[in-house]
Amino acid sequence: MADVTLPSLGESVTEGIITQWFKKVGDAVARDEPLFEVSTDKVDSEMPSPAAGVLTQILAEEGDTVQTGARVAVIDESGVAAVANDSPAGGAATEAPSAAPTSPTASAPRAEVTVNTGATGVVVSPVVRRILMDGGVEASTVTGTGAGGAITRRDAERAVAQGPTEEVVLALSNGQRRMGQHMSVSVLSAPHGFAAVEVDARVLDDVDALGRETADGFAITDESVITIAAVRALAEFEFLNATFADDQLTLHRTISVGFTRHVDEDGMLVPVVHAAAGLTLRALARRTAELDDRLASRQLNADDLMGGTFTVASATTAHTLWTEPIIIQPEVAVLSIGAVRQVPVVVVRDGVAVVEVGRRVILGLSFDHRVCDIAAAAKYLERVGELLAGLDVASER
Amino acid sequence: MTVANEVQKFDVVIIGGGPGGYAAALYGAAAGLNIALIERDKVGGTCLHRGCVPAKEFLETAHVRRTLEHSADFGISTTGVKVDFAVSQARKNEIVDRLYKGVSGLLKGRKVTIFAGTARLDANQIVTVLDGADAGVVAEGTNVIIAAGSIPRTLPGFEVDAKYVLTSDEFLDLDKLPATAAVIGGGAIGCEFASMLADMGTKVTILEGLPSILAGCDSEVATVVQRAFKKRGIEIQTGVKITGHTPGKKGTAVNMEGAEDVNVEMVVLSVGRSPRTQGLLGEGTGVEINDRGFVVADGYMRTSNPHVFAVGDVVAGTPQLAHVAFAEAVVTIKTIIGEAVVPVDYDRVPWAIYSNPEVAFCGLTEAAAKERGYEVVVKKDPFGGNSRAQIIGDTEGVVKIIAEKRADGSAGQILGVHMAGPWVTEQLGAGYFAVNWEATAEEAAALIQPHPSLSETFGETLLALAGRGIHVG
Numbered sequence: 001m002a003d004v005t006l007p008s009l010g011e012s013v014t015e016g017i018i019t020q021w022f023k024k025v026g027d028a029v030a031r032d033e034p035l036f037e038v039s040t041d042k043v044d045s046e047m048p049s050p051a052a053g054v055l056t057q058i059l060a061e062e063g064d065t066v067q068t069g070a071r072v073a074v075i076d077e078s079g080v081a082a083v084a085n086d087s088p089a090g091g092a093a094t095e096a097p098s099a100a101p102t103s104p105t106a107s108a109p110r111a112e113v114t115v116n117t118g119a120t121g122v123v124v125s126p127v128v129r130r131i132l133m134d135g136g137v138e139a140s141t142v143t144g145t146g147a148g149g150a151i152t153r154r155d156a157e158r159a160v161a162q163g164p165t166e167e168v169v170l171a172l173s174n175g176q177r178r179m180g181q182h183m184s185v186s187v188l189s190a191p192h193g194f195a196a197v198e199v200d201a202r203v204l205d206d207v208d209a210l211g212r213e214t215a216d217g218f219a220i221t222d223e224s225v226i227t228i229a230a231v232r233a234l235a236e237f238e239f240l241n242a243t244f245a246d247d248q249l250t251l252h253r254t255i256s257v258g259f260t261r262h263v264d265e266d267g268m269l270v271p272v273v274h275a276a277a278g279l280t281l282r283a284l285a286r287r288t289a290e291l292d293d294r295l296a297s298r299q300l301n302a303d304d305l306m307g308g309t310f311t312v313a314s315a316t317t318a319h320t321l322w323t324e325p326i327i328i329q330p331e332v333a334v335l336s337i338g339a340v341r342q343v344p345v346v347v348v349r350d351g352v353a354v355v356e357v358g359r360r361v362i363l364g365l366s367f368d369h370r371v372c373d374i375a376a377a378a379k380y381l382e383r384v385g386e387l388l389a390g391l392d393v394a395s396e397r
Numbered sequence: 398m399t400v401a402n403e404v405q406k407f408d409v410v411i412i413g414g415g416p417g418g419y420a421a422a423l424y425g426a427a428a429g430l431n432i433a434l435i436e437r438d439k440v441g442g443t444c445l446h447r448g449c450v451p452a453k454e455f456l457e458t459a460h461v462r463r464t465l466e467h468s469a470d471f472g473i474s475t476t477g478v479k480v481d482f483a484v485s486q487a488r489k490n491e492i493v494d495r496l497y498k499g500v501s502g503l504l505k506g507r508k509v510t511i512f513a514g515t516a517r518l519d520a521n522q523i524v525t526v527l528d529g530a531d532a533g534v535v536a537e538g539t540n541v542i543i544a545a546g547s548i549p550r551t552l553p554g555f556e557v558d559a560k561y562v563l564t565s566d567e568f569l570d571l572d573k574l575p576a577t578a579a580v581i582g583g584g585a586i587g588c589e590f591a592s593m594l595a596d597m598g599t600k601v602t603i604l605e606g607l608p609s610i611l612a613g614c615d616s617e618v619a620t621v622v623q624r625a626f627k628k629r630g631i632e633i634q635t636g637v638k639i640t641g642h643t644p645g646k647k648g649t650a651v652n653m654e655g656a657e658d659v660n661v662e663m664v665v666l667s668v669g670r671s672p673r674t675q676g677l678l679g680e681g682t683g684v685e686i687n688d689r690g691f692v693v694a695d696g697y698m699r700t701s702n703p704h705v706f707a708v709g710d711v712v713a714g715t716p717q718l719a720h721v722a723f724a725e726a727v728v729t730i731k732t733i734i735g736e737a738v739v740p741v742d743y744d745r746v747p748w749a750i751y752s753n754p755e756v757a758f759c760g761l762t763e764a765a766a767k768e769r770g771y772e773v774v775v776k777k778d779p780f781g782g783n784s785r786a787q788i789i790g791d792t793e794g795v796v797k798i799i800a801e802k803r804a805d806g807s808a809g810q811i812l813g814v815h816m817a818g819p820w821v822t823e824q825l826g827a828g829y830f831a832v833n834w835e836a837t838a839e840e841a842a843a844l845i846q847p848h849p850s851l852s853e854t855f856g857e858t859l860l861a862l863a864g865r866g867i868h869v870g
Contacts (some may be wrong), residue, residue, distance in 0.1 A: 024429035124739055125834040147696055148739035153810055153835035 002051035004073035006066045009040050010302025015067050016040045019174075023055045029075060036072065037298070039174055042305045043269060046298040053077040122149045128156045135160030138168050175266030186329045190244070195377035196322045196364035199385025201226075201340045204359055206393045214282040214397050218289045222340045223259070223314040226361065228281050228396070229388035230335050231255050234310060235277070237380045241309045243330040244371055258308035258328055259288060261295055262316065270328055271300055272308040281396035315339040322364040332371045335384075336364035403535070405510075407433040409733065410524045410538030412516040412677070415442020417709025417722030418544030419500055425730045426507035433536045434509050435516040435526055441497050443546055443710070444719040450496065451569040452589055454489035456751050458482075459596035463753070470790055480597065483572040512536065518543065520681035522704050540704050540733050543684070543692055544726075545677055547670035547710035547717060552581065554641030555666060561649040562642070562664045565590070574599050575662035579651050581639060583610030585750045587667035588622060592752035595631045602632040602659050604651065609635055611750070614815065615762040617777065617797055621817040625754050625793050634659075672711045687713045696740030698729040706733070714743075721746050747829045749822040754794050757825035760813035760832035763799050774800045774808040774838075776862040780818045784849040794818015796858045798828075800838050808838040808862045816855070824852050831859075838862040 009016050016038035023029050023036075035049040057074040060066045121140040123129050128151050132139050135156075142159045144151040151159075172180065204222060212220050234241040234255055243250045255277040258270040271291040276284065294300045311334040313325035318339050325334045338361050345358030363384055365377040409425050411418045414436030422434045439446055465478050504511060514529025522541045526534040549564035551557055559567040565586055576599060580591045583605035591601045603610060603626070610626075610633060611619040623633060638654040642664060650658040672691045678684055683702035685693040691713035698706045706729045709722035724741045731738035750756040766773050780786040780794040797815045800808035814828030831841040842863040846856035860866045 025431070026429040122737070122739060125836075127834045127836045127840060146739075147742050150739050 001056070002053065002075045002077050003071045004035065004050055004075060006038065006060075006068050006070050006072055007047065008068050008301070009038065009045070010042065010304075010306060012306065013040050013042070013068065013302040015065055017065050018060050018062055018072065019044060020062055021058060022046075023049075025055055025058055027055050029053065029055050034298075038066075040302055041178065042302040043178075043300050044174055044266070044298065045301055048299070049075065051075045051077050120144070120149070122146075122151060124150045125153070128153055131156040131160060136164030138165040141165050141168060173266045175263055175269070177267075179267030182329065183326050186326050189329065190327055190332075191369040192324075192327065193367050193369040193372065193374060193377065194324050194364060195367075195374045195381060196336070196362050197378055197381035197385065198360050198362045199381070200389050201359040201361040203388055203391050203393060204340055207397075210393060210397060214285045216282065216286065218282070218285040220281065220285050220397060221288075221314075222361070223312065223337060224281060224285045224288055225391065225393070226337050226363070226384070226388060227257060227259075227276075227312050227335075228279070228284055229384045229391060230312065230363075231257060231276050231279070231284075231310075232387050233380060233383040236383060237376070239371055239376075240333040240365075240367070240380060242332050242371065243309065244332050244368055245330040249332070249371055252309040254309070256307050256309045258311040258331075259291070260311065260313040260325065260334075261292070263295070269295065269300065269305060270308065270311060271295055271304045272306065274307055281391075281393065311335070312337060322362045324364065325366050327366055327368055332368040333377075334366045336362075336366065338362035338364070404523070404537050405433070405535065406537045406539075407431050407510070408538065409433075409540050409542060409730075410522065410536045411435065411542045411544055412518060412524060413442065413544035413546050413673075413709070413711075414440035414511070415544060415546045415709060415722065416444050416719040417546075417711075417726050418442065418542065419504060420723045420726035421542050421544060421708060421729055422509045423503055423507055424727055425733070426504075426509050428730055428734050430730070430734070432509045433512060433524075433538070434504065435512045435514060435524060435531075435536070437513075437515040437529060439497055440504060440511065441493075441500050445493060445496055445500070447566050447569055449719055450493055451489045452565070452586075452593075453751055454492055455485065455569070456589060456593050456753070458485040458488075459593045459753065463596050467790055482574050482597070486570070486572050489569075516545075516677070517679050518677060518682050518684070518705070519679035520683075525679075538704075540706065542698075542726075542729055543677070543700070543705065543707040543711055544709045544722070545673045545711045547672050549666065550669045550671045551666055552639065552668055554639075555581075555664065557666070561644050561662075562666065564666045568665050576600060577648070577661040578602070578663045578665055579604055579659050579661040580665045580667060581651070582667040582669070583607075583633065583635070584612065584667060584669070585748075585756075587665075588626075588750060588752040588756075590665050590667060591626065591631055595626070595629050596753060600630065602634065602661065604637050604639060604653070604659065605633070605635045606637060606639070607635065611756065613748075614750075614756055614758060615797060615799075615813070616764065617795065618756055618758065618815045618817045621793065621795050622752060622754060622756060629753075670710060670717055674711060689713070696728075697732045697738070698725050699732065715741075716743060716746055716748070718746065718748070742833070745829075745833050747825050749825065751822060754791075754818050755821045756817045757821040757828075758813065758815040759825060759829045760811070761799060762813055762815065763797075766799050766801075766812050771812060772802040773812065774802045774806075774862060776808075776858050778854050778858040778861065778866075780851070780854050782868060783851060783854045785851050785853070786819055788849070789819060791819040794821065796821075796854045798838070798855075798858050798862050800862055807864060810835055810837050811841060811862075814855070818851075818854075820851055824855060827852060827855055838864075 019039045020037040022034050029049045031052040032048040034046040036047050053075040056076045060072040120143050122144050123139050137159045142151050145155055146152040238251045241252050241255050254275050256272050256274045257276045258272045261269050273287045311328045314337045320339045322338045323336045325336055327334050340361045343360045344355045346353050347356050363381045367377050408430040409432045411421050411434045414434050419440050422432050425432050465475050468475050512526050512531040512534050514526035514531045516524050518524050522538045524536045555562045574597050578594055578599050579602045580587045581604045583603045591603050594601045640652045643650045648662040650660045674690045684705050685701040692707040692711050693713050694700050694707040700707050708725035710717040728738050745760050747759045777795055777797045781792045786792045794817045799813040801810045803809040811831045842859035846852045
């Protein structure tokens with residue numbers, strides 16, 4: 001028998017809410033196969049199974065808040081698909097003492113059965129579905145009067161008679177809610193300033209010529225190339241690699257860079273590459289690739305999302321000029337990287353101004369106006385441009 | 398495997414292994430629940446061993462005989478047709494046994510723990526096996542499902558002796574059929590028995606206390622059956638008040654108030670089924686039982702104790718049908734594991750009576766629709782004009798559809814589909830969908846029925862209901 005415990009979710013995180021079990025009691029599970037999902041105030045993560053075998057007990061129900069280290073399930077590694085005879089509830093009460101979940105555990109079947117009555121959006125008949133569709137009415141906006149809240153033909157016809165759905169109320173996902181809370185706090189607490197500078201991005205011609213892969217096989221993105229320059233420029237602009245809280249500016253010796261990442265229908269996450277100051281392009285490319293892998297497999301933990309001192313927000317489409325990102329609190333600045341574009345540029349050849357094809361990128365900086373101003377921001381961005389132009393891609397990749 | 402008095406814990410303990418109980422066990426086990434099922438006799442319950450399944454085998458025997466009797470119509474002569482009912486009885490037992498083994502195998506395959514014996518539910522979801530091979534076993538369920546089923550009701554003055562007076566339990570064990578019989582109770586079970594007996598050559602009298610047989614059916618459908626029965630020599634006396642019976646040398650006389658005795662070899666009681674709840678509940682279970690002994694449950698099959706559910710014949714106010722029990726079992730398990738579920742809509746479950754002619758229906762009867770305040774549009778189509786019905790030589794019957802009348806007088810949503818006639822139990826599906834999907838006459842009429850088929854009669858009725866028929870006005 002192997003105990004499944006709630007692993008550490010990050011240094012400052014002591015508990016999480018079990019939001020979903022991917023396996024049920026009696027299911028076979030492979031080692032490292034996603035077993036359950038846990039939600040913290042930072043992120044929703046899928047937890048891999050620590051062992052291969054058969055899930056014999058689930059000790060923490062969906063919705064339970066569980067302390068890290070607490071037993072949440074038991075896996076029978078002998079691989080026999082027999083289900084434990086003793087009730088999970090009983091087992092948890094006696095065997096998970098100090099590290100017990102904060103709410104009482106329950107067995108797989110829910111102790112108190114709650115049932116929705118007068119639910120919205122329950123469609124059981126294809127005929128009703130078509131009436132709603134033809135009438136332009138979203139099922140989720142209709143309260144059913146049938147058994148179990150089912151929308152009857154009469155309900156549907158009444159709803160259609162009232163006209164097509166103008167508004168649909170959507171519940172926010174956990175991620176969207178977390179993003180919203182953070183952004184609201186940031187906008188309300190920090191007066192945002194913004195500056196943008198167009199810089200030469202010809203160095204990316206070198207990247208393209210040498211290949212978009214590091215020596216150890218990780219993808220080299222525009223973002224990582226420009227971030228290298230941005231991180232190095234921070235050495236000269238210490239007040240931008242800082243946190244501001246309680247009227248106090250704290251400069252950080254280490255540079256930990258967060259990268260904004262969109263999560264489909266779940267808001268935005270900002271995974272952090274810690275201690276990035278000394279990284280070469282190759283190392284940064286590897287570190288961001290690792291974070292992105294964990295993001296894709298929902299394996300990011302709270303530590304991955306904490307401790308940032310500066311943030312980079314990259315263009316996600318080919319024609320984005322710049323964005324005006326909101327500062328990730330309690331940091332003081334966030335760099336916006338526009339799309340790297342081929343543009344006509346004026347150069348002087350033999351005393352004559354001519355138009356050539358060049359590569360440019362607009363860098364922007366959202367900054368906390370209590371700490372920085374437009375002049376300083378523009379100066380920083382110009383410096384990033386210089387360092388970018390001088391980057392020795394050949395030796396760093 | 399059991400140690401006396403040691404409490405064995407399960408996610409769900411199910412009392413009774415009939416359709417409701419075994420369906421809950423299989424469906425629950427498929428959902429990963431650890432399940433114990435306690436059965437006093439054999440899994441499969443009344444339906445498989447003493448109800449639907451054996452009765453249908455006998456009715457099929459009657460069908461074969463009827464076919465042979467009419468074979469000359471097809472130019473196939475059969476002489477010396479002999480009936481050895483014991484062979485049919487043995488065949489029935491074989492079928493039942495095969496199905497029994499099937500259910501047992503499924504339960505074993507899903508690792509359901511089966512205890513043999515009669516169960517009693519006590520407080521805190523503790524279930525004790527009182528007798529049988531596993532007497533003394535104590536099982537505790539996080540949740541308990543009562544699926545204890547029902548037993549045939551009897552009448553005062555009619556001691557069941559398996560000789561003169563039989564219920565369905567005894568009737569289905571007969572090796573030899575009587576020359577004369579009285580069937581007391583003209584409901585679904587009574588009509589099936591009467592039909593079968595008549596087709597097998599028994600002189601049958603149906604005695605019904607209500608004004609007509611098949612009281613729950615639409616009256617026009619009941620009339621079709623009544624007419625067909627009378628044509629086959631079944632005597633039907635309705636509105637009777639039976640007082641008892643007087644056994645004689647070669648049979649017994651059924652006594653009635655204000656009517657002549659009916660002298661028969663055998664009396665078959667089919668006057669409904671009582672819940673098997675006597676002795677089922679100990680102290681402090683918190684489970685409410687109504688004055689007729691049925692367990693009270695809500696649409697999610699929850700009793701007044703939130704950890705105790707009830708399914709099947711034992712539930713108050715719901716149709717005593719195996720397929721309803723199956724559906725209730727699914728509702729129960731989904732409720733237990735917290736999945737979204739829509740309760741069974743009891744007004745719209747399918748009904749099937751396997752008499753000759755068969756009856757099948759779903760939704761409201763014309764009378765019930767009017768009682769509920771609907772203005773209705775009704776269309777009927779007899780099977781007489783149906784090509785397939787003529788080919789199989791079985792044209793007796795009708796399809797009747799009841800729809801809500803719209804303000805302009807046209808037929809709107811279909812409220813009920815009622816059928817009597819050849820193979821209607823197999824034809825009801827389309828009507829069942831129409832009623833439960835809340836289709837209108839036009840919506841359902843736009844769909845095609847194959848030709849030639851018995852189901853065209855349903856299609857024709859829909860077309861007529863939608864305003865204009867092809868063959869029917």
